[in-house]
Amino acid sequence: MSLPARQNAIHIEQLRKSYSESAAGDVHYIIKDVNLVIKGGEFFVLLGPSGCGKSTLLNMIAGFVSKSGGNLRVDNVEVDKPGRDRAVVFQQADSSLFPWLTVRENVEFGLRMKKTPRAERRAISDRYIGLVGLDGHEDKFPKELSGGMKQRVQLARVLANDPAILLMDEPFGALDAMTRRTMQRELVHIWRETHKTVIFVTHDIQEALLLGERIGIMSVGPSSNITDIYDNALPFPRDVASPEFYALYNQIQSHFEE
Numbered sequence: 006m007s008l009p010a011r012q013n014a015i016h017i018e019q020l021r022k023s024y025s026e027s028a029a030g031d032v033h034y035i036i037k038d039v040n041l042v043i044k045g046g047e048f049f050v051l052l053g054p055s056g057c058g059k060s061t062l063l064n065m066i067a068g069f070v071s072k073s074g075g076n077l078r079v080d081n082v083e084v085d086k087p088g089r090d091r092a093v094v095f096q097q098a099d100s101s102l103f104p105w106l107t108v109r110e111n112v113e114f115g116l117r118m119k120k121t122p123r124a125e126r127r128a129i130s131d132r133y134i135g136l137v138g139l140d141g142h143e144d145k146f147p148k149e150l151s152g153g154m155k156q157r158v159q160l161a162r163v164l165a166n167d168p169a170i171l172l173m174d175e176p177f178g179a180l181d182a183m184t185r186r187t188m189q190r191e192l193v194h195i196w197r198e199t200h201k202t203v204i205f206v207t208h209d210i211q212e213a214l215l216l217g218e219r220i221g222i223m224s225v226g227p228s229s230n231i232t233d234i235y236d237n238a239l240p241f242p243r244d245v246a247s248p249e250f251y252a253l254y255n256q257i258q259s260h261f262e263e
């Protein structure tokens with residue numbers, strides 16, 4: 006019998022994406038020949054400069070963007086559309102929350118769609134509202150919340166639907182530094198508690214090192230690719246002031262210099 010941590014693995018082979026083909030038949034690839042295996046339960050960070058194709062790759066795994074070539078399988082099933090096993094957390098929580106619903110109603114929205122009984126819905130929303138630190142705010146509307154609180158609601162809503170794979174596209178990019186640090190800590194806590202597979206996109210090296218078990222470096226586009234993968238076995242909670250953290254930071258930064 007396979008262990009739960011082995012499920013939800015993602016296999017990517019020679020994956021390509023192009024949006025255009027010139028009259029001469031030249032193909033302009035955004036990403037080209039990406040090969041990657043992500044283990045179930047792993048926290049994987051995709052790190053790369055702006056415009057290199059991180060979101061494109063994430064949206065292909067989500068099933069929002071079709072591939073132009075290669076293979077992309079989740080649990081050995083080829084991805085060709087979005088699925089309940091995968092959920093995306095976007096940078097802007099505003100666009101994903103319903104302004105006319107309270108925090109609790111937003112968190113329970115997917116469960117309502119699935120016709121989960123009321124008592125069960127309540128128990129699940131209580132759990133995740135608590136997990137993201139929003140106890141006491143259940144009856145507030147999005148307009149009454151700060152940016153960080155809205156991002157927590159988005160995360161609680163995604164978690165309430167219990168996807169096996171969390172696809173996070175610079176989810177803390179719009180937050181102030183202190184809130185961002187708190188959210189990073191909470192995400193690590195949630196990941197260690199729920200054993201979900203996480204793919205987290207960022208262009209911030211420190212964020213990548215605070216979160217990831219492995220960090221995949223994407224090259225500058227076009228025809229972007231994952232050029233290097235770093236293992237990050239530093240213990241949690243990670244200490245940005247430790248010599249090991251600093252050494253790994255410098256190693257990764259050297260990719261983006263010149």
Ligand SMILES: Nc1ncnc2c1ncn2[C@@H]1O[C@H](COP(=O)(O)OP(=O)(O)OP(=O)(O)O)[C@@H](O)[C@H]1O
Pocket residue numbers: 024035053054055056057058059060061062208226
């Ligand atoms: N629908 C589209 N049609 C054509 N080109 C697109 C489309 N979506 C993205 N691109 C191009 O693909 C490239 C990669 O974009 P993508 O958003 O994946 O990069 P990114 O690494 O996530 O960038 P950032 O860090 O700035 O968010 C960019 O050059 C972008 O212009």
